[in-house]
Amino acid sequence: MEGELGSREEAARWLDADERRTWLALVSVLVRLPSALDAQLQRDAGISNFEYQVMAGLSEAPDRTMRISDLAALAEGSLPRMSQVIARLEKRGWVRRAPDPGDGRYTLAIMTDAGWAKVVETAPGHVEAVRRLIFDPLTKAQPRQLHDICRRIMGAIDPDDQCPDRLDRPSAKR
Amino acid sequence: MEGELGSREEAARWLDADERRTWLALVSVLVRLPSALDAQLQRDAGISNFEYQVMAGLSEAPDRTMRISDLAALAEGSLPRMSQVIARLEKRGWVRRAPDPGDGRYTLAIMTDAGWAKVVETAPGHVEAVRRLIFDPLTKAQPRQLHDICRRIMGAIDPDDQCPDRLDRPSAKR
DNA sequence: TCAGATGAGTTGCACCGTTAAATGATTATG
DNA sequence: CATAATCATTTAACGGTGCAACTCATCTGA
Numbered sequence: 246m247e248g249e250l251g252s253r254e255e256a257a258r259w260l261d262a263d264e265r266r267t268w269l270a271l272v273s274v275l276v277r278l279p280s281a282l283d284a285q286l287q288r289d290a291g292i293s294n295f296e297y298q299v300m301a302g303l304s305e306a307p308d309r310t311m312r313i314s315d316l317a318a319l320a321e322g323s324l325p326r327m328s329q330v331i332a333r334l335e336k337r338g339w340v341r342r343a344p345d346p347g348d349g350r351y352t353l354a355i356m357t358d359a360g361w362a363k364v365v366e367t368a369p370g371h372v373e374a375v376r377r378l379i380f381d382p383l384t385k386a387q388p389r390q391l392h393d394i395c396r397r398i399m400g401a402i403d404p405d406d407q408c409p410d411r412l413d414r415p416s417a418k419r
Numbered sequence: 420m421e422g423e424l425g426s427r428e429e430a431a432r433w434l435d436a437d438e439r440r441t442w443l444a445l446v447s448v449l450v451r452l453p454s455a456l457d458a459q460l461q462r463d464a465g466i467s468n469f470e471y472q473v474m475a476g477l478s479e480a481p482d483r484t485m486r487i488s489d490l491a492a493l494a495e496g497s498l499p500r501m502s503q504v505i506a507r508l509e510k511r512g513w514v515r516r517a518p519d520p521g522d523g524r525y526t527l528a529i530m531t532d533a534g535w536a537k538v539v540e541t542a543p544g545h546v547e548a549v550r551r552l553i554f555d556p557l558t559k560a561q562p563r564q565l566h567d568i569c570r571r572i573m574g575a576i577d578p579d580d581q582c583p584d585r586l587d588r589p590s591a592k593r
Numbered sequence: 594t595c596a597g598a599t600g601a602g603t604t605g606c607a608c609c610g611t612t613a614a615a616t617g618a619t620t621a622t623g
Numbered sequence: 624c625a626t627a628a629t630c631a632t633t634t635a636a637c638g639g640t641g642c643a644a645c646t647c648a649t650c651t652g653a
Contacts, residue, residue, distance in 0.1 A: 258550060260550070260554075263563070263566075264554060266566055267562045267563070267566040268549060270565075270570055271566075273569065273573050274569045277495065277573065277577065278449060278572060279449055281576045298446075312631085313631075313632070323610080323612090324633090325632085325633075328631095328634090329633090344618090345631095348618080348619075348630095349618050350619060350631045351618095352631075352632065372432070372434060375434070375442060376432060376434070378572060383571055387564070387571075388438060389441070390561070390564045390565075391441055392437075392441040394557060394561050394565050395447065396444055397556040397561075398552060398553055400556055401551060401552045402455045402552055403451065469639095486601085487601080488602080496640090497642090498603090499602085499604085502604090503604095503639080503640080504639095507639095518648095522601095522649075523647085523649075524601050524602080524647080525601065525602090525648095526601075526602065594653100595652100596651100597651085598650080598652100599651090600648085600650095602645100604643100605643090605644080606641105606642090607640105607642090608641085609639090610637105610639085610640105611637085611638085613635090614633105614636100615632105615634070615635090616631105616633070616634085618629100619628100620627100620630095621628070621629085622626085622628090
């Protein structure tokens with residue numbers, strides 16, 4: 246059991262040299278980009294990237310209010326995780342909970358004024374980081390290429406869920 | 420403190436609509452692709468993606484032996500993390516430890532025959548997943564575009580570390 | 594040779610995420 | 624209308640990761 250790898254699994258199609266280079270480069274980005282973004286937010290705002298995404302999503306919702314389950318879907322996280330995140334944000338005074346008046350099974354997460362202020366304060370630095378790490382180093386044509394590539398990969402991962410359409414800034418109020 | 424966002428931080432440059440779409444698509448990939456790859460490995464082989472990267476890296480080293488610190492650098496993980504991963508792999512009989520004869524400060528991680536067998540057995544399914552999720556949905560031109568984009572982003576994150584040059588299969592022995 | 598400095602690795606602790614079971618509310622069914 | 628089934632959320636137990644403190648080996652400079 247050592248030579249000729251692929252004796253079963255119908256002789257897997259290995260990656261060629263170019264594909265391997267591409268794959269390794271992608272893996273690096275997959276590992277380092279999230280941690281770089283997390284580092285910026287943690288350092289400058291004391292929150293995680295995930296927490297920021299939740300805050301940003303909530304800040305753009307009507308009345309800055311959303312059901313926890315919708316928020317979980319939006320931020321692509323599990324329900325228990327979202328429950329804990331909301332608990333943390335609530336403890337910091339940025340969000341409060343209320344049962345959904347229409348259906349008591351749902352819990353609404355409501356962003357407080359302090360939460361809104363936090364997003365407004367945090368967003369510019371975060372967007373700046375996104376721009377610096379992603380858009381600045383790319384040529385004019387590459388963002389479009391990247392977009393197409395990401396859509397195709399997402400299509401392969403999950404034919405449904407074509408990435409939620411959400412803004413990434415505190416919705417310019419009014 | 421609520422309107423006109425960006426009163427400080429010298430009026431941040433917001434993302435325009437195209438950039439935002441690209442950014443959201445990339446975020447989805449950043450979240451879902453690693454978890455999809457993890458799911459495949461967990462389901463078919465009972466190991467995490469990170470553990471597999473470590474095993475794969477070790478399987479290609481001379482004598483299937485590497486210093487733990489080099490392995491940590493290769494897999495882009497911290498030293499404590501690598502120490503624990505090696506401990507897990509050792510417990511499963513796939514790796515053993517030995518002090519470096521040349522310099523007792525280093526510890527060598529040595530892949531056992533069982534570990535080699537595990538990699539040989541696991542690799543095809545993993546490569547298949549990589550191919551299915553990434554290369555199959557892309558056009559002929561896109562892998563090269565993706566490679567260039569990733570290199571540029573990595574350059575912005577960390578001008579050094581131009582992603583380790585490592586293979587991604589059990590090096591065909593001999 | 595010996596005390597201190599450096600460096601690899603490990604360990605303890607806190608935090609975060611996942612999974613599975615528990616809770617509370619609502620709807621379906623008899 | 625009572626009971627069961629379903630759904631959103633929470634809670635509990637467990638595993639993995641980062642950080643800081645600790646151990647041990649080696650090197651440095653008298």
